[in-house]
Amino acid sequence: MGGFKKKILCIGAGYVGGITMAVIADKCPDYRVALVDIDHEKIDKWNSDNLPIYEPGLDEIVKRRRGKNLFFVKEMGKAIEEADIIFVSVNTPTKMFGAGAGMAADLQYWEKTAREIKKYARSDKVIVEKSTLPVKTADAMERILSAENKKVHFEVISNPEFLAEGSAIRDLEEPDRILIGYKDTPAGKRARDDIVELYAHWVPKKRIITSNIWSSELSKLVANAFLAQRVSSINSITPLCEKTEADISEVARAVGMDSRIGNRFLNASVGFGGSCFKKDILNLVYICRYYGLNEVADYWEGVVRINEYQKERFVARMMDVMFHTLANKRICLFGFAFKANTSDTRESAAIYIAKRLIEEKAALVITDPKALENAKKDLAGDNAKVEYIEDPYLASKGCDAIAIMTEWDIYKELDYEKIYASMRKPAFIFDGRNILDHKRLFEIGFNVYPIGMPGLVHFS
């Protein structure tokens, strides 16, 4: 295909690859952007009106660029051969077997990709690590790529992605920073300049920062560890608030107004989810243990431990206040996505809560505006015991309790008088996101249990 200044390929058309490349295509009409994935059904969806993921603003961009300079393709060999720059955005989940099981990153998809690139490349390529990877992965990548050298030069660059699902398009269009890690060699510097040039199409130069490649790989793990740590830090104070009649929202406001601390990411909740936080911290913990840094590993592992504790505490509190049994009680989960404005349910706290409630023999109803399909997959083994109903009024009808799992705006605006009237009494609300007007719900008749503040209860 002629007429384009550069040809970009992204291997892995998931959340990160799909959204990032759509924005790059939108901002760089002079570049041809292609995506390839081993999951051909996913590629078909990207080429249809029913995209494989929900992300606000994504449909419009894909419609605008698809077939012009944005292409979703199935043929890996041709796509690799044509590309000047190859982003790799395959999944790097926690390894579930062998050495490092439950902690280390599973790099099998990553390695397979490196081998594919080596197999099909006929000319020099810049390879960009977009996936989140353990520090020093670029070395392994380079070793695979340069084994039996075919006189093709591969230069590996680290360019971790900091987008957050739900606000991904804005995060990409107006990023806090773009980080480009490179090796300090002439070829490394040339590759760095290629990637800077790409982002400079829309990102101010002062927000494009470069560093050594290992700092770049490690920065992504550390950024996620810090974000998750803020959630666990505030959540760790919630049981203390519940015991002492302090109110976590008042504590968070007072603490967050300190400009050294800042007010973001201080919302107490049922616990963090998402495909990244837990996996990336565990990866960091594993790397620390590998280097014998056990104290450091223990410190960061505590962030994950508090998150598990917070989820179990939520279920324990439900049991405790609903007369020590949930058997045959009808409980409606409001939301299943790991956060608002996404269909993604990976590692959602709702999965853990749902499974525990099923274990306690509760009858579950799940409602969510975008994530019911994923919820069904997550609870595949238990689907016989779960109902999925998109309308929250119908979903909560006849229930004993509602548990807010996701902070969707629509849940703030429901007619809770109507909902209360349709529920079994006594009716309970457990606000796992502290998004509702608790006093008002109490006045309607609910027994209300927010996170990190005393319950509002009609019986003593």
Ligand SMILES: NC(=O)c1ccc[n+]([C@@H]2O[C@H](COP(=O)([O-])OP(=O)(O)OC[C@H]3O[C@@H](n4cnc5c(N)ncnc54)[C@H](O)[C@@H]3O)[C@@H](O)[C@H]2O)c1
């Ligand atoms: N989701 C996020 O919010 C987020 C944010 C920043 C960074 N990341 C990182 O980005 C990476 C990708 O995450 P994601 O959420 O997009 O995952 P994802 O599972 O949505 O997408 C990964 C895609 O790669 C494809 N794939 C796997 N092996 C392949 C191969 N050999 N060839 C071609 N395609 C292959 C899979 O089929 C899948 O479609 C991960 O390392 C993740 O940690 C994710």
